Amino acid sequence: MEAIKTEKLVKKYKDKTAVKGLELTVYQGELYGLLGVNGAGKSTTIKMLSCLTQPTSGEAWVMGRSIKNEAEQVKAIMNVSPQETAVAAKLSVRENLEFIARIYGCNKKESKEKARKMIEDFSMEEIAKCRAATLSGGWQRRLSIAMALITQPDVLFLDEPTLGLDVLARRELWKYIEELKGKMTIILTTHYLEEAESLCDRIGIMARGALCAEGTAEELKTKANTNDFEEAFITIAGENTK
C-alpha cells in the first residue's frame, strides 16, 4: 500500500519555484531517503507533506488522506523531527515527552507509560528530570527525535536527524532507526550519504525541485556507473543541477 503519493506537486514562493511537479510514491513500512544538494526542494517537500505549508498546485496523500483537504487527519497519524532541535526549553525531558503524547490524544496514564518507554529506549534515565534548555545539543536532538517517535506515527519525517551528533550518538541512532524499519514509514533527509546508503530501502535524489533519480543505493550506483555511492550522488545531482 502507498503511504505517500504526490501528484504534480508544486510549491512557489513569489517568483521562485521550490518544488516543480513532484511525482513521488513511498510504500508503507519503507524507509525512504530523500537526498539533494541545498535548495533542491527536500525541506519544502517535507513541509508540504507534513501540512506545514500548502502546495501551490498538485496534490499529495499521506496514508490515503489528502494534505489539502484532510490536514487534521494527516497530522494525527504522522510526526516530524525537524531539522532544528524542537523541544520546549523550560520543560524537563519527561515533561516534553508526556506533553507530546497528550496533545496526540493519550491519557495521563498512557502518556506517562510511553514517556517511560522512550526514556528507556533512548537511555535518558539520568537526564529525565533535567530541563531541556540545560541539555547538550546532542541530548536535545535525541530528545527531539524521541518526541517524534512517542506518538508511534504511521509516517515519520526525519529531517537531518543526526545533524550535530557525535559519531557514537549517530551510530546509536542509526541502530534505533534500523529497529523501526517495517514498523512505520520513514522519510529521511540527510546530507550524510553513508547514512542514506546504510539505512534506506530506497533513495530519491532531488535537484531543482524535482525528483531526478530513484532506486536502491545499488541501483543508483549502477545508474551512475560507479561503485561509490557518494560518486553516484555527485554524478546524478551534478548533472541535474547544471
Next chain:
Amino acid sequence: MRTITFASRNTKEITRDILTLIFGIAFPLILLLLLSAINKAIPRGYGPTNFQIQYLAPGITVFGLSFLSLFSSMLIAKDRTTGFVLRLFTSPLRPSEFILGYTMPMIPIALTQSTVCYLCALFLGLPFSANLLAAVAVNIPIAIVFIALGLMFGSVLSEKAVGGICGALLTNLSAWFSNIWFDTSMVGGAFETVSNILPFSHAVKAAQAAAAGDFGAIFPELWWVVAYAVVLTAAAVAVFAVKLKKN
C-alpha cells in the same frame, strides 16, 4: 483536552520564568505606592481626584494588566523563533486551541495581580469590602483584551519587536486613554473621542464602579470591554490561522 495540555505547558513556561513574573506583579504595586505617596504629599483638596485611593487602586489594577500583553506576546513570539513551533504546527492542535491554550494560563496571573494590588491598596486606606472581589472579577474582560492583543502581535512580530510594541507602545496607549492618570474629558476633542472608543477607560470605570459597590454602573461600561475581548480573541485566532497556513 489538547487545549488544557497545551495551557499546562504554557503555565510551566511562564511560572518558571520567575523574574518576569515578579516584575509583572510588582510593577503595578510600585506605581500604586508611589502615586499614593505623591497624593498624600499634596495638601487635601488640591490633588487630582484620580489619585485618591478609591479611584487609583482600580485604575492601577487595569493598567497592571497591560503587562499581560507583554507576557503573552513574548511567549508566542519566543515559541515562533524555535524549532519547537514546527512541532506544534505539525501536531493536531487547531488555531483556536493554540489561542485558548496561550490565554488560559494568563487568567490566574491577572486575578493574582489584581488581588495583590487591592490588598496593597487596603494598607493605603482603601476601605475593606466584599465589593473588591467583584472588582477583581470585573477585570477579567480587559485582561482578555490585553492577552489577545499580545497574542496577535506575538503571532506576526519578532520577539524583539513585541518588546517595543507591547512593552512600551501598548502600555503607554492604554495609560493615556484610560482615565487613570488624568481625566480625558479635560483634554476633550478627538483625544476624548478616541478614549471613549477604546476599551481602556471603560474598563477602569467598570472596575471603579465595582470597587465602590455601584453595580448598576458596571455593565454599560463592561459590555464595551466584553465586546472588545470577544472581537480581539476571534481576531487573534484568525491571525494565528493565517500565520499557520502561510508558514
